[in-house]
Amino acid sequence: MSCAAIIPDLALYLYGELSAESEERLEQHCSECPECAAELQRYRHMLQACDAAAVPEPPQLLAECRHELARAVESSRDVVPPEPSNWFTRELRSLLSHSVGFRVPVGALALVAIGFFGARLAPQFGSGSPVQAGLLNVRSVQADASGRVQIAVDHTRRQTVSGSIDDPEVRKLLIEALHDESNAGVRVESVDMLKDHAALADVRNALVDRLQNDPNPGVRLKAIEGLKTFGGDPQVRQTLARVLENDANPGVRIQAIDLLTAHRDQSLVGVLQSVMRKEDNQYVRLKVRGALEDMRASVGTF
Amino acid sequence: MPPAGATSVKTAAPLDEAGLIRAAQQGDEDAFERLVRAYDQSVLRLAMNLLRSPEDARDVYQEALLRVFKNLHLFRFDCSFHTWLYRIVTNICLDHLRKRKVRREENSIVETAEGPLDRMDSVRTHAPYTDPERHTLNNQLTARIRVALDDLTPRERMVFELRHYQGLRLKNIGEVLGTSEEAAKNCLFRATQKMRVVLGEFV
Numbered sequence: 001m002s003c004a005a006i007i008p009d010l011a012l013y014l015y016g017e018l019s020a021e022s023e024e025r026l027e028q029h030c031s032e033c034p035e036c037a038a039e040l041q042r043y044r045h046m047l048q049a050c051d052a053a054a055v056p057e058p059p060q061l062l063a064e065c066r067h068e069l070a071r072a073v074e075s076s077r078d079v080v081p082p083e084p085s086n087w088f089t090r091e092l093r094s095l096l097s098h099s100v101g102f103r104v105p106v107g108a109l110a111l112v113a114i115g116f117f118g119a120r121l122a123p124q125f126g127s128g129s130p131v132q133a134g135l136l137n138v139r140s141v142q143a144d145a146s147g148r149v150q151i152a153v154d155h156t157r158r159q160t161v162s163g164s165i166d167d168p169e170v171r172k173l174l175i176e177a178l179h180d181e182s183n184a185g186v187r188v189e190s191v192d193m194l195k196d197h198a199a200l201a202d203v204r205n206a207l208v209d210r211l212q213n214d215p216n217p218g219v220r221l222k223a224i225e226g227l228k229t230f231g232g233d234p235q236v237r238q239t240l241a242r243v244l245e246n247d248a249n250p251g252v253r254i255q256a257i258d259l260l261t262a263h264r265d266q267s268l269v270g271v272l273q274s275v276m277r278k279e280d281n282q283y284v285r286l287k288v289r290g291a292l293e294d295m296r297a298s299v300g301t302f
Numbered sequence: 303m304p305p306a307g308a309t310s311v312k313t314a315a316p317l318d319e320a321g322l323i324r325a326a327q328q329g330d331e332d333a334f335e336r337l338v339r340a341y342d343q344s345v346l347r348l349a350m351n352l353l354r355s356p357e358d359a360r361d362v363y364q365e366a367l368l369r370v371f372k373n374l375h376l377f378r379f380d381c382s383f384h385t386w387l388y389r390i391v392t393n394i395c396l397d398h399l400r401k402r403k404v405r406r407e408e409n410s411i412v413e414t415a416e417g418p419l420d421r422m423d424s425v426r427t428h429a430p431y432t433d434p435e436r437h438t439l440n441n442q443l444t445a446r447i448r449v450a451l452d453d454l455t456p457r458e459r460m461v462f463e464l465r466h467y468q469g470l471r472l473k474n475i476g477e478v479l480g481t482s483e484e485a486a487k488n489c490l491f492r493a494t495q496k497m498r499v500v501l502g503e504f505v
């Protein structure tokens with residue numbers, strides 16, 4: 001039995017997916033061939049390590065999903081029932097039984113249910129109230145021992161603001177949207193609109209902030225793009241140096257090194273030497289080395 | 303509730319499943335809820351581990367189980383409910399993975415002063431940015447495994463997910479994905495072999 005014929009079976013063997021004969025053949029071979037036995041060990045190690053690489057669902061997610069599903073099932077019915085169904089009622093009760101922090105957009109049917117449980121709240125949701133499905137967010141729901149219910153509601157009416165980006169109000173809204181942690185899509189759109197206006201100080205500050213702090217590399221890449229013409233600005237340079245040292249995304253670090261080395265100054269030497277010690281991206285290393293050599297600085301000890 | 307994760311599939315809840323399905327088909331929402339709760343954690347876990355995004359996992363959960371709700375009357379008991387449910391779930395997940403793959407390929411070239419550079423080449427040697435200790439060995443191994451998983455085709459990734467993380471047998475995976483056991487086996491072999499190549503000396 002050749003090694004080449006054994007290798008394809010190693011993983012299948014570990015999963016118990018080989019026929020009895022193939023299994024026996026493999027065990028026989030590995031008992032005589034140290035190379036294949038070692039390779040089997042490596043496969044075993046790899047597959048065990050896969051368990052550690054699993055991404056678990058956040059603790060509240062299942063409860064949230066079940067809740068949303070209950071609501072979707074509820075509203076998918078053709079005929080609106082006079083009272084909430086048992087399932088929905090129970091869902092709401094379980095929601096009321098402990099404080100929850102997640103947002104629950106409330107539709108018309110949910111209002112029925114809240115009225116059902118929190119009769120005291122009814123005046124707030126009177127028939128004349130301009131509440132529309134989807135524009136109301138329940139922030140938290142709590143019940144105390146006596147059965148009193150507290151529901152914190154964000155009552156927002158959708159507003160549309162339009163205007164030129166030169167309008168400080170419009171910019172303020174766009175900059176605010178840059179900080180919507182829950183919505184990377186909105187942040188990408190906003191930074192895209194702002195990036196051509198870095199000459200304005202408020203925009204520039206916002207871009208610097210996002211470049212350093214946004215969890216989404218797409219947002220960080222757009223922010224750095226917006227700062228392209230400010231490679232000489234001290235505050236921007238300081239940020240770029242920090243990004244070069246700390247950003248885990250090589251795409252972002254590549255942009256940072258290009259922009260930094262476009263303007264050379266001696267204060268850069270320390271940063272570059274430190275980057276050289278830990279950077280493992282070939283392109284960035286190449287640029288750093290080039291810049292250090294141009295500045296006749298030592299490439300550093302590493 | 304059955305125990306979470308891979309084992310819940312095989313030891314499916316000790317409930318009269320066929321009875322629940324019939325009741326749910328007649329419009330009994332309580333029955334539907336009990337049916338869903340026997341499997342929905344596995345569904346969410348599958349989507350989360352495949353897509354690594356709570357938002358996407360939530361979308362998959364919602365879309366899949368609502369589709370189950372709306373199409374349950376079409377279920378004819380010609381396979382297990384679990385298989386039927388997983389056909390729906392894996393189809394939705396595969397769509398997500400395919401879209402993502404296209405997006406990643408479109409975005410993978412970064413223009414630099416030295417000409418275009420394949421961003422994926424450099425990402426390959428990196429831990430994800432969320433990882434604060436990317437220099438420790440275990441984290442590097444974990445990060446590499448994730449990169450290796452990302453390199454698989456959506457189908458290979460799915461077969462690996464179902465076998466490794468969900469604990470389904472290849473025969474069952476074939477049924478879920480509408481293919482033969484032999485094809486599923488080949489897919490699993492390709493997946494593990496590719497991963498082995500990417501991991502190189504790391505294991």
Ligand SMILES: [Zn+2]
Nearest residue numbers: 003033035036
């Ligand atoms: Zn051998």
